[in-house]
Amino acid sequence: MERIGLSTGWRIVCGAWMAGVIAAAFIGVGPAAGFREPEAARILFFHVPVAWLAVLGFLGATFHAVRYLRRRNPAADIRAVASAEMGFLFCVLATLSGALFARVQWGAAWNWDPRQTSIVALLLVYAAYFTLRSAVAEPERRAALSAVYAIVATLPMLFLVFILPRVVESLHPADTVRSGGMSPDYRVVFFAALGAFTLLYLWIYRLRVAVGELERVACRHSMK
Amino acid sequence: MRSPDGGPEVPAEVFLAVRDLAKSFGRLGLFRGVSFELSPGEALVVTGRNGSGKSTLVRILCGLLRPTRGSIEYRVGERLVPGRDVKRLVGLVSPDLVLYEELTLLENLRFFARVRGLRRSDRELQTLLTQVGLESEGARRAGTLSTGMRQRLRFAHALLHEPPVLLLDEPTANLDDAGVAMARACMARQRSRGILVVATNNREELELGDQILRLGG
Amino acid sequence: MAEAGAVFLKDLQQELRNRYALNAMALFAITTLVVVGFAVGSQALPASVVAALLWVVLLFTAVASLSRVFLREEETGTALALRLAVEPEHVYLGKLLFNVVLLGAMALVVAPLFLAVMQARVGNPGLLALVLLLGCIGLAAASTIVAAIIARAAARGALFGGLAFPLLLPVLIAATGGTTRALEGAPLGAAWAELRLLLSFGVVMITASLLLFEHVWNE
Numbered sequence: 042m043e044r045i046g047l048s049t050g051w052r053i054v055c056g057a058w059m060a061g062v063i064a065a066a067f068i069g070v071g072p073a074a075g076f077r078e079p080e081a082a083r084i085l086f087f088h089v090p091v092a093w094l095a096v097l098g099f100l101g102a103t104f105h106a107v108r109y110l111r112r113r114n115p116a117a118d119i120r121a122v123a124s125a126e127m128g129f130l131f132c133v134l135a136t137l138s139g140a141l142f143a144r145v146q147w148g149a150a151w152n153w154d155p156r157q158t159s160i161v162a163l164l165l166v167y168a169a170y171f172t173l174r175s176a177v178a179e180p181e182r183r184a185a186l187s188a189v190y191a192i193v194a195t196l197p198m199l200f201l202v203f204i205l206p207r208v209v210e211s212l213h214p215a216d217t218v219r220s221g222g223m224s225p226d227y228r229v230v231f232f233a234a235l236g237a238f239t240l241l242y243l244w245i246y247r248l249r250v251a252v253g254e255l256e257r258v259a260c261r262h263s264m265k
Numbered sequence: 266m267r268s269p270d271g272g273p274e275v276p277a278e279v280f281l282a283v284r285d286l287a288k289s290f291g292r293l294g295l296f297r298g299v300s301f302e303l304s305p306g307e308a309l310v311v312t313g314r315n316g317s318g319k320s321t322l323v324r325i326l327c328g329l330l331r332p333t334r335g336s337i338e339y340r341v342g343e344r345l346v347p348g349r350d351v352k353r354l355v356g357l358v359s360p361d362l363v364l365y366e367e368l369t370l371l372e373n374l375r376f377f378a379r380v381r382g383l384r385r386s387d388r389e390l391q392t393l394l395t396q397v398g399l400e401s402e403g404a405r406r407a408g409t410l411s412t413g414m415r416q417r418l419r420f421a422h423a424l425l426h427e428p429p430v431l432l433l434d435e436p437t438a439n440l441d442d443a444g445v446a447m448a449r450a451c452m453a454r455q456r457s458r459g460i461l462v463v464a465t466n467n468r469e470e471l472e473l474g475d476q477i478l479r480l481g482g
Numbered sequence: 483m484a485e486a487g488a489v490f491l492k493d494l495q496q497e498l499r500n501r502y503a504l505n506a507m508a509l510f511a512i513t514t515l516v517v518v519g520f521a522v523g524s525q526a527l528p529a530s531v532v533a534a535l536l537w538v539v540l541l542f543t544a545v546a547s548l549s550r551v552f553l554r555e556e557e558t559g560t561a562l563a564l565r566l567a568v569e570p571e572h573v574y575l576g577k578l579l580f581n582v583v584l585l586g587a588m589a590l591v592v593a594p595l596f597l598a599v600m601q602a603r604v605g606n607p608g609l610l611a612l613v614l615l616l617g618c619i620g621l622a623a624a625s626t627i628v629a630a631i632i633a634r635a636a637a638r639g640a641l642f643g644g645l646a647f648p649l650l651l652p653v654l655i656a657a658t659g660g661t662t663r664a665l666e667g668a669p670l671g672a673a674w675a676e677l678r679l680l681l682s683f684g685v686v687m688i689t690a691s692l693l694l695f696e697h698v699w700n701e
Binding site (some may be wrong): 165185189190194 | 630631635645650691
């Protein structure tokens with residue numbers, strides 16, 4: 042029986058890698074200076090990759106949406122939903138981990154900080170996308186309408202996630218990743234964490250796509 | 266055909282070829298294996314029990330619905346008409362066709378002429394209304410018409426752009442004797458200059474067709 | 483383009499004859515004004531709060547009425563005739579224009595009324611007018627394509643607010659910022675970022691909608 046998702050080798054790699062990242066995050070590196078609660082900085086190994094993947098999920102959904110509209114290829118629609126579901130899952134994780142950090146660092150779980158608001162707005166876009174899909178019965182129309190919505194929502198989403206936090210003042214720690222404000226050992230663990238979460242994302246994504254493809258085949262068989 | 270006055274050209278000779286057409290909605294299969302060809306001057310009658318897909322086939326012929334399988338080709342001479350231009354060639358009379366209730370008959374016709382890029386003077390529109398027996402109703406709001414008059418209005422609307430292909434779905438429904446005569450006259454006129462497709466269960470109309478297509482097995 | 487104009491005029495004619503949207507909007511706007519006025523009382527509010535409330539009122543007004551252009555066509559069954567006669571781009575442009583005019587007309591009445599009720603001082607009326615114009619275009623642009631989408635779905639009206647709101651958030655943020663500057667009396671240049679954002683949002687949203695509309699409109 043062929044394995045869906047990832048092959049056994051990659052599964053082991055993913056598991057080991059993630060375990061390694063978790064260990065390194067808590068034991069391998071020391072607490073960070075410059076944070077009110079230096080220990081709390083460790084969350085960036087989990088929060089930031091997860092947030093990036095939340096955005097990636099959306100961009101993936103948009104990419105497959107464009108593909109669907111060009112050729113009306115049902116496989117593209119399956120991948121669009123799968124990306125959206127992944128993005129949504131990671132978006133929830135990002136919101137929760139962000140709130141956790143906010144609680145520890147600034148005393149309140151929610152501050153209407155632009156970054157926090159934008160991640161919630163992204164959550165709303167996802168919710169709207171799924172609500173729309175659930176409201177359309179016919180598969181082709183469902184795919185087309187949700188594809189259009191995903192594409193149309195891209196501009197507002199990009200604005201909210203990337204532009205808004207830069208324009209409005211934010212409590213949120215600034216681009217520590219790009220501006221190089223991280224110590225070398227933190228950087229290593231961070232990129233390792235990014236890799237681990239991306240691998241995890243891909244694994245679940247591929248599982249989801251496989252399920253979608255099986256559903257489609259089952260549907261067609263029952264029609265004959 | 267028309268029109269040197271600036272409206273878009275409506276081609277004279279349109280040929281229709283349908284091959285192995287099938288339509289299903291999700292798991293519900295409606296029909297399959299439908300094939301026929303029509304040249305100008307020919308008429309096809311589509312018949313079948315309720316729910317056999319007559320109206321759906323008409324919609325597909327309008328270019329509004331995509332078939333699940335098979336092909337529809339409209340040709341002008343050698344040239345294949347692209348999907349998005351099919352609606353310009355086609356006139357439709359169907360019970361689902363509703364015009365704007367708040368607008369008068371003339372306003373409705375004026376609107377549809379304008380959006381199709383046609384130049385039609387009010388006199389020409391009035392002539393069209395006369396042709397379908399609504400000559401004195403031009404200033405009435407479409408919402409106030411009786412069902413029979415609505416059906417006549419549908420004919421006026423379908424003939425507005427003198428389509429080379431006329432698709433009629435239950436054309437004589439709700440019509441009195443005079444209305445039926447009007448409809449028959451329209452059908453005869455259409456046969457003399459283009460293609461006619463009639464979807465009906467009316468036995469008398471079965472005789473109008475050169476070809477008969479029975480749906481639903 | 484003349485065809486889009488014909489669609490716009492047709493919708494206008496329909497609206498003037500039965501006034502559903504106008505009545506709904508007017509009722510909504512007045513009720514909201516009264517509620518807000520009552521809640522605020524005679525307090526002097528900072529410009530940013532007045533600006534935010536104004537745009538909340540306009541947002542709700544938009545959501546209450548801008549979906550009609552497409553919902554009505556589907557519900558009354560006239561969409562079939564429209565699909566047969568008009569190219570999709572013309573349908574979209576005509577409906578967009580109608581929504582812009584409808585919302586703009588409402589804003590023209592609601593905004594001064596609202597500011598009077600709030601007893602707010604308007605420092606730079608020219609800037610305020612510009613922000614209102616661009617903001618309404620942005621709201622209408624996003625609302626129109628969403629209206630087109632939900633008209634083809636089942637739950638229709640209930641979906642509109644939920645789908646439109648995330649898309650409208652950038653417009654609200656920029657418009658509120660720009661309005662605040664206008665109320666405070668800042669010069670045009672101070673609101674440049676917001677104006678630029680509103681303009682580009684409108685342009686991108688309309689362009690994207692034009693390209694995508696036929697996928698929504700056609701079966």
